[in-house]
Amino acid sequence: MSGEPKHTRSPRLLGLYALAVFAFLYLPIVVLVVYSFNRDGVGGFPPRHFTWNWYQQLFGDSAIWDSVANSLMVAAGAVVLSLTLGLLAALALDRATFPGKSIFRRLVLLPLILPGIITGLSLLMFAVYEGLQLSLLTVFLGHGTALISVATTELFAGLQKMDRSQEEASLDLGATPWQSFWRVTLPNLKLSLIAAGLLIFTLSMDEIAVTFFLIGRDNTLPLEIWARLRRGITPEINAVSTLIFGVSVILILIWYQIRARSMGKEAQELLERP
Amino acid sequence: MTPDDSRPEHDPAASISKETLLEIRQVSKCFGSREVLKGISLEIAAGEFLTLLGESGSGKTTLLRLIAGFEQPSSGEIRMAGERLDTLPPYKRRVNTVFQNYALFPHLSVRENVSYGLQVSGVAKTEISGRASDALRMVKMEEYAASRTTKLSGGQQQRVALARALVNRPKLLLLDEPLSALDANLRKQMQVELKTLQRELGITFLFVTHDQEEAMALSDRIALLKDGALEQVGSPREIYAHPATSYAAQFIGQTNLVRTDVRGGIARCGSLQWGTTSSDGNVLFSLRPEAIHRVADGRVPTDAVRFHGLIRQQIFSGSSEQLELEVSGALLKARVPAQGPLAGAHEFWFSPSDAVAVLE
Numbered sequence: 252m253s254g255e256p257k258h259t260r261s262p263r264l265l266g267l268y269a270l271a272v273f274a275f276l277y278l279p280i281v282v283l284v285v286y287s288f289n290r291d292g293v294g295g296f297p298p299r300h301f302t303w304n305w306y307q308q309l310f311g312d313s314a315i316w317d318s319v320a321n322s323l324m325v326a327a328g329a330v331v332l333s334l335t336l337g338l339l340a341a342l343a344l345d346r347a348t349f350p351g352k353s354i355f356r357r358l359v360l361l362p363l364i365l366p367g368i369i370t371g372l373s374l375l376m377f378a379v380y381e382g383l384q385l386s387l388l389t390v391f392l393g394h395g396t397a398l399i400s401v402a403t404t405e406l407f408a409g410l411q412k413m414d415r416s417q418e419e420a421s422l423d424l425g426a427t428p429w430q431s432f433w434r435v436t437l438p439n440l441k442l443s444l445i446a447a448g449l450l451i452f453t454l455s456m457d458e459i460a461v462t463f464f465l466i467g468r469d470n471t472l473p474l475e476i477w478a479r480l481r482r483g484i485t486p487e488i489n490a491v492s493t494l495i496f497g498v499s500v501i502l503i504l505i506w507y508q509i510r511a512r513s514m515g516k517e518a519q520e521l522l523e524r525p
Numbered sequence: 526m527t528p529d530d531s532r533p534e535h536d537p538a539a540s541i542s543k544e545t546l547l548e549i550r551q552v553s554k555c556f557g558s559r560e561v562l563k564g565i566s567l568e569i570a571a572g573e574f575l576t577l578l579g580e581s582g583s584g585k586t587t588l589l590r591l592i593a594g595f596e597q598p599s600s601g602e603i604r605m606a607g608e609r610l611d612t613l614p615p616y617k618r619r620v621n622t623v624f625q626n627y628a629l630f631p632h633l634s635v636r637e638n639v640s641y642g643l644q645v646s647g648v649a650k651t652e653i654s655g656r657a658s659d660a661l662r663m664v665k666m667e668e669y670a671a672s673r674t675t676k677l678s679g680g681q682q683q684r685v686a687l688a689r690a691l692v693n694r695p696k697l698l699l700l701d702e703p704l705s706a707l708d709a710n711l712r713k714q715m716q717v718e719l720k721t722l723q724r725e726l727g728i729t730f731l732f733v734t735h736d737q738e739e740a741m742a743l744s745d746r747i748a749l750l751k752d753g754a755l756e757q758v759g760s761p762r763e764i765y766a767h768p769a770t771s772y773a774a775q776f777i778g779q780t781n782l783v784r785t786d787v788r789g790g791i792a793r794c795g796s797l798q799w800g801t802t803s804s805d806g807n808v809l810f811s812l813r814p815e816a817i818h819r820v821a822d823g824r825v826p827t828d829a830v831r832f833h834g835l836i837r838q839q840i841f842s843g844s845s846e847q848l849e850l851e852v853s854g855a856l857l858k859a860r861v862p863a864q865g866p867l868a869g870a871h872e873f874w875f876s877p878s879d880a881v882a883v884l885e
Contacts, residue, residue: 416628419595422615423622424642425693434645438632 280496287489305486315491318475325391325471326455330448332395337402337447338440344403345410363400367460370397375464386467393465394455401454402447409443442509449506453499543570546729547592547610547697552601554587554753561587563753564601569697569731574723576732576740578776579750585733586625588750589699592731593622605696621690622699625706627682629674635685636661636670642693660688663722680711687719691726700732704739716742737777741765749773765813770884774811781812781857783880792880795853799830799877808882814847816879817859820872829874834859836867 286292290300309315340359344352362370374393375385383389417439421431437444459473466474472495476488547569554562561584569575577585590596592603594615603611610618621642630638639660643653661667664684669677674685683703690698700719704712720743723730734740740747741761749756749764749772757769761777768774771782785792787808792801801808820831834850834857841847841863848859850873859873 414626414628416624416626417630419593419615420622420624420628420630420689421641421645422595423593423620424645424689425616426641426645427616430645434641435630438630441632 283489284493284496287486287493289486292486305490309487309490312487315472315475318470318472321387321469322456322472325387325394326452328391329394329398329455330451332391333398333402333451334444334448336396337399338406340399340403341406341410344407359403360400362397363404367458371461371464374461378465384467385465387469389465389467390462390471393461394458397461398451398454401451405447405450406440406443409440413439442512445509446506449502453502543572545569546571546573546606547731548604549588550602550604552588552591552598552603554584554591554596555599561753562591565755567748567755567758569729571729572727574720574730574732574743574745576734576744576747577750578734578737578740578747580735583750584753585750586701589622589701589731589733592697593620593699594618619696620699621693621695622701623686623690623703625701625703627686629682629685629689631673631675633674634670635666635672635674635677638674638685639689639692641689656692660692663691664688679706680715683707683715691728695728697729697731700730702733702735705734705736719743741777747777749776767881768811768883771809771811774881774883779814779858781814782883783810783812785810795855797830797832797852799880801877801880801882803882809885810880811883812857812875812880814858814860816875817850817857817861817873818875819861820874822861825874826876829876831872831874833870834873835870839867
């Protein structure tokens with residue numbers, strides 16, 4: 252690339268450009284947060300009169316909290332389901348050789364690139380065909396299966412990085428394959444499991460497309476917000492969005508810490524390798 | 526010395542009289558169309574230190590993995606103490622391995638690593654603690670018991686790997702190039718410790734290495750592998766004195782390979798000739814550098830082969846001088862006692878019994 256000399260020639264322009272990009276990305280969020288504290292609601296510029304009012308209203312709003320509880324349940328269930336099935340798929344991809352393996356790989360990873368609307372619609376048709384009543388259970392099944400692909404990719408990467416001779420050492424020392432899996436393979440995958448779990452949790456928490464098709468009477472948080480938006484924006488929505496944003500940032504920081512630690516460990520091992 | 530004496534089948538190895546622990550019968554291993562082991566037959570006696578020596582790709586690690594149970598032989602069988610071993614899964618074999626990269630468990634402490642084999646086989650907690658401590662003491666690592674293995678140096682990791690493998694009291698310990706990652710000094714020290722440990726414990730060691738010096742220093746017997754087949758099996762001294770093949774002669778120690786024409790019990794190469802029991806034809810002889818002496822240095826036996834050599838190069842190596850001699854157009858390596866700079870033509874001799882006929 253001939254980009255480098257250009258960079259050195261006009262660093263100020265580059266800085267401005269970067270600033271514009273970040274503003275484009277983050278200014279809406281800043282506006283959202285600021286207006287959640289604005290007494291006069293979402294209208295009017297500049298915002299005036301700081302208030303906690305919308306947060307007070309939010310904390311008294313049982314419908315919102317019901318939807319938060321629903322989302323948490325669905326997300327927790329989706330994490331368990333997709334990690335379990337994803338781990339099995341990743342193990343099969345990493346270790347087993349069987350006819351149709353490449354097709355299997357593509358099928359498992361397909362939901363990653365498939366539009367959510369297709370996944371949602373097909374799951375809905377399946378539920379209808381099977382006579383399943385649409386409820387949080389169908390949402391949980393939908394998220395759990397659609398996110399298997401995420402779990403599989405993360406865990407497969409973890410398995411690929413793993414030193415297989417550790418498992419051989421375990422067998423060699425008299426551990427059965429089952430013991431080796433629990434005592435050596437899983438502990439080695441701990442960081443991948445946590446990272447994948449966090450990712451799946453956040454993806455499930457704000458999933459709309461698949462959820463939309465599978466939802467019964469009980470709303471998840473994103474659908475509750477969406478339903479309220481149709482009746483007009485209130486700063487209460489800003490308030491709940493601000494909270495979601497805060498929690499997401501915390502989760503991302505945790506995930507980043509885990510990543511950094513696992514990277515650090517690898518770098519350390521690389522240095523110590525003779 | 527006749528070439529027949531140097532065949533592996535006739536090796537009067539000291540350990541043969543002992544009870545056979547491991548028996549490898551006609552074992553072959555193919556990966557796809559590539560045959561990495563070609564009908565290996567080998568017996569290992571109880572308490573023996575046997576080294577599988579060979580270059581990379583000779584199949585030595587594959588043979589080790591077959592014995593450990595990580596690979597299945599394509600044909601042939603392996604028996605331990607008379608019973609089939611190759612049909613058992615690795616965790617049912619009384620064989621433990623020290624891996625080349627140690628393969629310690631990074632999520633466990635040193636003590637937990639060493640206790641692992643006992644824990645998974647359901648040994649009582651009180652016994653585990655005692656045996657793990659004994660094993661750690663044996664390798665002088667008891668003060669590191671609580672450390673993480675990732676914090677240890679290569680030599681320390683090696684010791685932990687050894688303790689972890691020995692704590693199960695295996696009948697046979699497999700060691701896959703365990704010293705190759707250590708620096709030269711530590712390596713020498715660990716060689717001594719390994720040998721001492723093996724003698725004290727009386728456990729059979731099957732050691733894999735590509736380093737011939739290491740093999741000579743440690744082993745009761747060496748099994749030399751080349752391209753998936755056994756080239757020669759014997760004690761280091763036997764193989765050194767009577768290499769069966771030119772490969773064995775060159776791989777174990779330095780040697781001169783002299784191509785001769787044998788007719789009527791006389792081997793001829795240029796101006797050199799000596800008596801041999803080899804049959805007529807083209808015969809290759811191995812002549813160790815230290816078997817060549819300077820006539821001026823001492824008494825010469827009556828049957829010695831005498832020749833004149835021009836000193837082309839001299840390398841001083843402490844106790845000896847390494848010479849490169851030009852003898853009727855060919856170059857011979859010689860090692861003579863250190864005696865200061867030599868130059869020009871000198872008269873040398875060797876005993877016909879030191880010229881060992883080898884197969885190509």
